[in-house]
Amino acid sequence: MKKTLLGMLMTLLLISTMLSGCGSGSGSDTSESKTGENGTDHAKALNLKVVIPHFGGDPTGTIVQQEYEKEIQNYLGTEVKIEWTRIPWGEYSEKTKVMLTSGDIPDVMLVRGQDNIIKFGEQGLFVDLSQYMDKMPNYKTYIDATANNEQYLMNEKKQLFAFYDGSTNPTDITPSQYAAAYRLDVFQKHNIKVPTTLDEMYDAAKQLKTLYPDSYPVGQSEQYIEYEGILNANHTAGGIYWNGEKYVYGPTEEAYKEALMFLNKLYTEKLLDPAFWSDNMDEAKSKATSGKTFIYPLLWSGYVADFNANKQAGVTWALAMGADNPKYGKAWKSGSEQKGKGVGNGSGLVISAKSENVEQIVKLLDYQYSDKMVDLLMWGIEGKSYEVTDGKKEFLPALKNSDDFVGELAKLGVSVSMRTRPGIVFTPQEAIAKYTSIPDVMFYHDGKAQLENYWFASDKYGGKESIAPMDRAPKIMFTKDERDLRANTMTPIDTYVKESAVKFIKGEMSFSDWDKFQETIRKMGDYESVLKMYNDKVKQ
Amino acid sequence: MRNQTAAATGKLQVKQPGSQRHNKFIQSFWSQKFLYLMVLPGFLIVLVFAYFPMYGVLIAFKDYNVAKGIWGSEWVGFKYFHEFINNPMAMRTVKNTLILGIYSLVFGFPAPIVLALLLNEIRVLAFKKFVQTVSYFPHFISTVIIVGMLKEFTSLDGMFNTIAGWFGKEPVNFITEPQYFRTLFVGSGIWQGIGWGTILYLAALSNADPTLYDVASIDGANRWQKMKHISLPAIMPTTIILFILSVGGILGTDFMKVMLMYNPGTYETADVIGTYVYRIGLEGGRFEYSAAVGLMLSVVSFLFVLATNRLSRKFSETSLW
Numbered sequence: 001m002k003k004t005l006l007g008m009l010m011t012l013l014l015i016s017t018m019l020s021g022c023g024s025g026s027g028s029d030t031s032e033s034k035t036g037e038n039g040t041d042h043a044k045a046l047n048l049k050v051v052i053p054h055f056g057g058d059p060t061g062t063i064v065q066q067e068y069e070k071e072i073q074n075y076l077g078t079e080v081k082i083e084w085t086r087i088p089w090g091e092y093s094e095k096t097k098v099m100l101t102s103g104d105i106p107d108v109m110l111v112r113g114q115d116n117i118i119k120f121g122e123q124g125l126f127v128d129l130s131q132y133m134d135k136m137p138n139y140k141t142y143i144d145a146t147a148n149n150e151q152y153l154m155n156e157k158k159q160l161f162a163f164y165d166g167s168t169n170p171t172d173i174t175p176s177q178y179a180a181a182y183r184l185d186v187f188q189k190h191n192i193k194v195p196t197t198l199d200e201m202y203d204a205a206k207q208l209k210t211l212y213p214d215s216y217p218v219g220q221s222e223q224y225i226e227y228e229g230i231l232n233a234n235h236t237a238g239g240i241y242w243n244g245e246k247y248v249y250g251p252t253e254e255a256y257k258e259a260l261m262f263l264n265k266l267y268t269e270k271l272l273d274p275a276f277w278s279d280n281m282d283e284a285k286s287k288a289t290s291g292k293t294f295i296y297p298l299l300w301s302g303y304v305a306d307f308n309a310n311k312q313a314g315v316t317w318a319l320a321m322g323a324d325n326p327k328y329g330k331a332w333k334s335g336s337e338q339k340g341k342g343v344g345n346g347s348g349l350v351i352s353a354k355s356e357n358v359e360q361i362v363k364l365l366d367y368q369y370s371d372k373m374v375d376l377l378m379w380g381i382e383g384k385s386y387e388v389t390d391g392k393k394e395f396l397p398a399l400k401n402s403d404d405f406v407g408e409l410a411k412l413g414v415s416v417s418m419r420t421r422p423g424i425v426f427t428p429q430e431a432i433a434k435y436t437s438i439p440d441v442m443f444y445h446d447g448k449a450q451l452e453n454y455w456f457a458s459d460k461y462g463g464k465e466s467i468a469p470m471d472r473a474p475k476i477m478f479t480k481d482e483r484d485l486r487a488n489t490m491t492p493i494d495t496y497v498k499e500s501a502v503k504f505i506k507g508e509m510s511f512s513d514w515d516k517f518q519e520t521i522r523k524m525g526d527y528e529s530v531l532k533m534y535n536d537k538v539k540q
Numbered sequence: 541m542r543n544q545t546a547a548a549t550g551k552l553q554v555k556q557p558g559s560q561r562h563n564k565f566i567q568s569f570w571s572q573k574f575l576y577l578m579v580l581p582g583f584l585i586v587l588v589f590a591y592f593p594m595y596g597v598l599i600a601f602k603d604y605n606v607a608k609g610i611w612g613s614e615w616v617g618f619k620y621f622h623e624f625i626n627n628p629m630a631m632r633t634v635k636n637t638l639i640l641g642i643y644s645l646v647f648g649f650p651a652p653i654v655l656a657l658l659l660n661e662i663r664v665l666a667f668k669k670f671v672q673t674v675s676y677f678p679h680f681i682s683t684v685i686i687v688g689m690l691k692e693f694t695s696l697d698g699m700f701n702t703i704a705g706w707f708g709k710e711p712v713n714f715i716t717e718p719q720y721f722r723t724l725f726v727g728s729g730i731w732q733g734i735g736w737g738t739i740l741y742l743a744a745l746s747n748a749d750p751t752l753y754d755v756a757s758i759d760g761a762n763r764w765q766k767m768k769h770i771s772l773p774a775i776m777p778t779t780i781i782l783f784i785l786s787v788g789g790i791l792g793t794d795f796m797k798v799m800l801m802y803n804p805g806t807y808e809t810a811d812v813i814g815t816y817v818y819r820i821g822l823e824g825g826r827f828e829y830s831a832a833v834g835l836m837l838s839v840v841s842f843l844f845v846l847a848t849n850r851l852s853r854k855f856s857e858t859s860l861w
Contacts, residue, residue, distance in 0.1 A: 276716075277804055492628045498804035
C-alpha cells in the first residue's frame with residue numbers, strides 16, 4: 001500500500017511538472033493579475049505591454065530614457081507603467097511574425113513590412129488609427145507631409161494601421177550614405193587620377209593592375225550592392241524602378257547592357273575581382289587593407305572609417321561621388337534622403353485592437369512625433385549631450401572628440417547612437433542629429449581630399465542632378481493578390497537575369513545573344529503585365 | 541486500495557462474462573497502470589507538439605487569414621501547388637535539390653562507416669582518441685563559420701588555390717563557379733559530419749564478440765578478412781536503419797548552408813527548392829506557399845522512406861517496421 005502510494009505520488013509529480021512545462025502561458029497569467037492588482041492602487045495608471053526591437057544597447061536607466069518617462073507621464077497626466085520586451089533586431093522579423101500569425105500581440109508593437117501591417121490590420125488585429133486623426137496632431141503633420149500618403153500608407157478603405165517610421169529634416173539637404181571609394185594613398189603615390197568617369201575608372205584600374213599584378217583593382221563590399229555603382233552611372237537599375245516618367249524593368253534597357261559590357265571589359269582584363277559575386281564585408285575588409293582592392297564603385301560610406309582605422313595596414317581610403325558616364329550625365333547617388341517631414345512604410349508601431357485605453361496610447365505615441373520629443377530622443381539633453389550655438393544644435397565637442405563618439409552617445413541613451421534607442425521605437429529620426437553623429441572621413445572632390453562629413457559632402461558635391469528618380473518615385477501599394485502575382489512572375493525572371501548577368505560579365509554569354517536573352521526573359525514570365533500593374537497604380 | 545480494484549474488476553467480470561478479450565485488456569491495463577501513467581507525459585508531448593500542429597498544414601490549401609483562423613480561412617485547394625509546379629524554375633530547383641541530396645547520401649553516408657572501420661583497426665589508443673577528437677570538432681562549429689572558413693579556403697589566395705598553384709594551375713574563385721558548388725557542398729558536409737557520424741558505428745563495433753576475432757586469427761584470417769567478415773556484419777543493422785532514415789533526408793537539403801554558400805554566379809547548380817521558395821516568399825510572409833511546398837517535400841520524403849524500408853525488409857532482416 002505504502003509503495004503504491006509513493007509510486008502514485010511520484011507519477012503525479014512527474015505529470016504535474018510536465019504539464020507545467022507545457023503551459024508556459026499560465027505562469028505569465030498569474031504575474032499579469034498581480035500587476036493588475038497593483039494597478040488598481042493608482043486607478044488611472046496606464047499599463048502597457050510593448051514589444052520593440054533591441055539594437056545592442058539597453059536604454060533602461062539612461063538619462064534620456066528617464067527624461068522620456070517623466071515627459072510622457074506629465075503629458076498624459078497619469079502614471080505610465082510600461083512592460084518592455086526588446087527583441088534583438090536580427091531576429092525581430094521572425095519572432096514577431098510568429099506573434100502576428102498567432103494573433104497574440106501586446107498593446108503596442110513594432111511591425112516590419114507594410115505587407116504585414118496591412119494584412120494583419122485588415123484582419124482586425126490592430127486599431128484603425130484613421131478614427132483617431134484628431135487625437136494625433138503631431139503624427140498628422142508627418143502623414144500630411146508624406147507624398148501620396150493615402151495609397152502609400154492606407155488600404156483601399158482608407159484605414160491607417162500604424163505609426164510609421166518617421167523622419168524629419170529641418171534643412172533642405174538631400175544626402176546619401178553611399179559613395180565610391182578609392183585607395184587615395186596609392187592613387188597619389190603613383191600619380192593616378194582619381195576617376196570621375198567610368199572611362200577614367202577603367203584607366204586607373206589598368207594602371208593599378210600593371211603596378212600590382214597580384215591585385216584585382218575593382219572590388220565589391222557587400223553582395224546586395226550588386227552592380228549599382230555602374231548602373232547608377234548609366235541611369236538604370238537592376239530591377240523594376242521609376243525612371244521619372246514610368247516604371248520600367250532595368251535589365252531590358254540598353255543602359256543596363258552597356259553597364260554589363262563595361263563590367264565584362266573589366267573582368268576580361270582581370271581588373272574586376274572574380275569574387276565580386278561572393279565577397280562580403282569580412283573578405284572585403286581584408287582586401288581593402290592589404291592592397292588587393294583599390295576601387296569600390298559603390299560602398300556604404302561608413303566603411304571607409306573602418307578601413308582607415310586599421311593602423312597596422314596604414315591605408316588611406318577616400319570617398320568620392322560615384323563615377324559618371326558622360327553619355328548619361330551625372331551619376332545617380334544611392335538612396336538620397338528627402339527634406340522635410342515624412343514617414344516610410346517599411347515598419348510602424350501598431351496598437352492591438354484588444355487594448356484598453358486606446359485613446360491614451362494614441363496620445364502617447366503621437367507625442368513621440370512632437371518636435372520636443374524628437375529633439376529629446378535624437379539629441380539628448382542640452383548641456384549633457386548637445387549645445388546650441390547660433391540657433392544650431394551640435395553635439396558637445398567633448399563627446400565628439402572622444403575615442404568612441406557613438407559609444408558615448410549610447411551611454412547617455414541618445415537615439416542617434418543607433419545602438420541604444422530610448423522610447424517606443426521607431427521614433428522619428430531627426431536628420432541633422434543623424435548626419436552629425438558620425439566622425440568626419442576623407443572625401444575627394446575636384447582634385448583635393450579633405451576630412452568631411454560624408455552626408456553633407458554627398459549633398460554639396462552631388463547636387464540636385466544626382467538625385468535618382470527612383471528615390472522620388474510615386475508611392476504605390478499593392479493588394480495581396482497583386483503582390484503574389486509580382487512574386488510569382490518576377491522571382492523566376494530575377495533569378496534568370498541575375499545569373500545571366502554574371503555570365504555576360506564573365507564572357508560565358510556573348511553580347512551578340514542579347515536579343516535571345518531578352519526573349520528568354522519574356523518566356524520566363526510576363527514582366528510587362530507587372531509593369532503595367534505598377535504604372536496603372538500611378539495613374540490612379 | 542488494492543482490494544477495491546479487485547472488487548471493481550470482479551464486478552466487471554460478472555457484468556460482462558462474454559467479452560473475454562475486453563476483460564483481459566482491462567486487466568492487463570490495470571495491472572500495469574503505473575507503467576501507462578509513466579508513458580502518459582511522453583505520449584502527451586508527442587501529441588501536443590508533433591501531432592496537434594499538423595493540423596496547421598491545412599493552410600497549404602487555404603487563403604490564410606489570421607482573423608478567420610486556420611479553419612475559417614477560405615479554401616483555395618491546390619492553388620499554391622500549381623503555382624510552384626508551373627513556375628519556370630521548378631524543374632531546375634527540383635533537379636538541383638535531388639542531385640545535391642543524392643550526392644550527399646552517396647558520398648556522405650559511407651564516409652563515417654569507413655572512418656569507423658579504420659578507427660577500429662587502430663591499435664594505438666592515444667592516436668585513435670586524437671583522430672576522433674579532431675574529427676568531432678567541425679560538428680560543433682556553426683554552419684555560418686563553416687561556410688566562412690570554406691570561403692577562405694577557396695578564395696583566390698586561399699589554401700586550395702595555393703596547392704593547385706604548386707601544380708601550375710591558374711587560381712579559380714571556386715565559390716562563384718557553378719561546376720564546383722556540389723563538390724564544395726558535399727565535401728564540406730562530410731568534413732562537418734564525419735567524426736560525429738562515427739559514434740554510432742563505433743558503438744555498434746564494440747558489440748562485436750571479441751572471441752570471433754580470436755577465432756578468425758587462429759584460422760589464419762588477415763585484417764582485411766576480419767573486417768569484411770566480422771566488423772562489417774556487426775554494424776550492418778545499424779547501417780541499414782541509419783540508411784533508411786537518411787534516405788528521408790534526400791530532399792531536406794540544408795537550406796541554411798545553401799543560402800550562405802550560393803550567389804548569382806552559382807544559381808545554376810545551387811538554387812534548391814528551399815532557397816527558391818525563400819526568395820519568392822521574400823515579398824512578405826507567404827506562409828501558405830511555403831507550407832504547400834513543405835508538405836509536398838514531406839510527402840515525397842515519406843514515400844522514399846517507405847520504399848527503402850520495404851526494399852530493406854525484402855532483402856535483409858533489418859527494417860524500421
